[in-house]
Amino acid sequence: MAGRDWMSLGLLLAVMVAQVMIVNRVPLPWQVAPDLALLGVVGYALVRGPEAGTVMGFTAGLASDLLPPVAHVMGQHALVLCLLGFVAGRVAEARPQAGPMVALACAAAGPPAMVAAGGLLGEVQIIPETLGDVLPTAVLCNMVAAPPMVWAVTRIVRGSPRTVSWARYAVRSQP
Amino acid sequence: MKDTRRGRAILGLLLATALVIMTVDHRAGDGSPLAPVKGAGTAVLGGVEQVGSGIVQPVGRFLQALLEAPGAQRQIEQLRRENDRLKQELAAQALDRRRSQELQHMLGAAGAGRYKVVPAQVIARRGAPGFEEAVELDVGEADGVRPEMTVLNGDGLVGRVVRVGPSTSTVVLISDPASAVGGRLEGGDEIGVVNGAGEYGRLLRFRLLDSTAPLTPGHRIVSFGSHRGVPYVAGVPIGVIEKVEATPGELTRIAYARPFADLTALGVVGVVVEPPRRDPRDGVLPVLPEPAAGATGGDPNGGT
CATH class of the missing domain: 2.40.10.350 (Rod shape-determining protein MreC, domain 2)
Incomplete structure (x- = not known):
């Protein structure tokens, strides 16, 4: 991992702490908050490709599993974020123009995937009310927050335009 | 294509690791071998949250004030009215104090819960409402808090x-x-x-x-x-x-x-x-307002 990757991980950790301390406690209507860690991992994977996305998703997910307060099984977020990181990176690699659509799709897929991962071990009691009310609002909230968050993350991960062009040049010059 | 295969291998490996961690943690429960890792996570990140809460609280209060501003004026009015009413009631209660003392004596221990309580502040909250509802408090082992406490x-x-x-x-x-x-x-x-x-x-x-x-x-x-x-x-x-x-x-x-x-x-x-x-x-239930008082009289069918 290069210095930039460690910096990204540190930033992601800061985002997660900010999530549980600030975002989740702001009294938004409908009591939902976007999952910023998920959006961060997706943005990172869009820029760095599937391999780095998978590793970052797993690492960030494990950190999220350790971040108090937790009431779920350890490894649950790691599983979901690792998978989403791979998918986002893979699709973005195959179709570089589809970046925004991939980000939106991943943001929408996040909450159902979390619930499904919890349901794997029977930890989450899935009841019709939650599926009917909470899940759609959570998905919608994530999708609304996705464009600005993913845009910001891709800007940070890519660095300044000068670095990007230099990196491209370095990649091209390799045999 | 080589890259894709490597990517898939990494994905498979990490997914398997996550599943193993989940299974071990779920099966082993409290005696899980992952407990030290979790404990360390709680200690370090909980500490960070506690330090951060001092910085964050004014910001949160400001945001809350902004979001709740429209309702605040109405609430002030309402509270003022309630305050007046309570003042009147307080004056009336002074007269009832003697009777109340006798009653209290009769009811004995029912007056209050007699719990021994450590006060705490909520410093973080986990999202996904409806699926997982958990909060972090700023008291811990040093304050006498243990798992499975109310x-x-x-x-x-x-x-x-x-x-x-x-x-x-x-x-x-x-x-x-x-x-x-x-x-x-x-x-x-x-x-x-x-x-x-x-x-x-x-x-x-x-x-x-x-x-x-x-x-x-x-x-x-x-x-x-x-x-x-x-x-x-x-x-x-x-x-x-x-x-x-x-x-x-x-x-x-x-x-x-x-x-x-x-x-x-x-x-x-x-x-x-x-x-x-x-x-x-x-004994710890709040006193019912006058009209509903009949329902507490031990005759739950009285209202119907």
Whole structure:
């Protein structure tokens, strides 16, 4: 991992702490908050490709599993974020123009995937009310927050335009 | 293509690792080999959250003030009116004090819960309302908090402690769908189970075990209490029944209750470090307003 990757991980950790301390406690209507860690991992994977996305998703997910307060099984977020990181990176690699659509799709897929991962071990009691009310609002909230968050993350991960062009040049010059 | 294969290998490896961790953690429960890792995570990150809360709280308060500004004016009016009314009542109460003293003597221990409580502040909250409801408190092992202790606030039951760090602790709220609290109907011995209903913490689901027992909106629920007060002590107010579901032919009855404690906006709470020596029964429930007073008289059919 290069210095930039460690910096990204540190930033992601800061985002997660900010999530549980600030975002989740702001009294938004409908009591939902976007999952910023998920959006961060997706943005990172869009820029760095599937391999780095998978590793970052797993690492960030494990950190999220350790971040108090937790009431779920350890490894649950790691599983979901690792998978989403791979998918986002893979699709973005195959179709570089589809970046925004991939980000939106991943943001929408996040909450159902979390619930499904919890349901794997029977930890989450899935009841019709939650599926009917909470899940759609959570998905919608994530999708609304996705464009600005993913845009910001891709800007940070890519660095300044000068670095990007230099990196491209370095990649091209390799045999 | 080489890159894709490597990417897939990494994905497979990490997915398998995550699944192994989940399975080990789920199967082993409290004696899990991952407990030290979790403990370290709680200690380090909980510490970070505690330090950060000092910085963040003014910001949060400012945001809250902005968001709640439209309702605040109305609330001030309302509070002023209520204040006037209470002042009048206070004057009237001075006259009743002698009678009240005698009554108190007669009721004995029922006057209050006699819990020993450590006050705490909520410093972080986990998202996914309806699926996972947990908050972090700024008290921990050093303050005498241990896992499986009851958490309450001035209005009623909040939840129970599940994990304790050196100076922070994690609390699962009673609105978490996976949490189950034994509840007892006020003024009787009818018992049931209280779960979260996934309505953003505004409603709880109460399953009454005896389907023939009377159950109407307005009935209040207190905690039934477990052996030695672990994890829930007895007699803490939980909520008021709001609607009863018609379930003819079933063995249990389902009702929805509004919790006494506002679980969506928690601030200061208390952790019960020492349960009361005897069950306070209904003694901790707030005094009912005049018109509904007849319902408490031990005759639940009186209203119908």
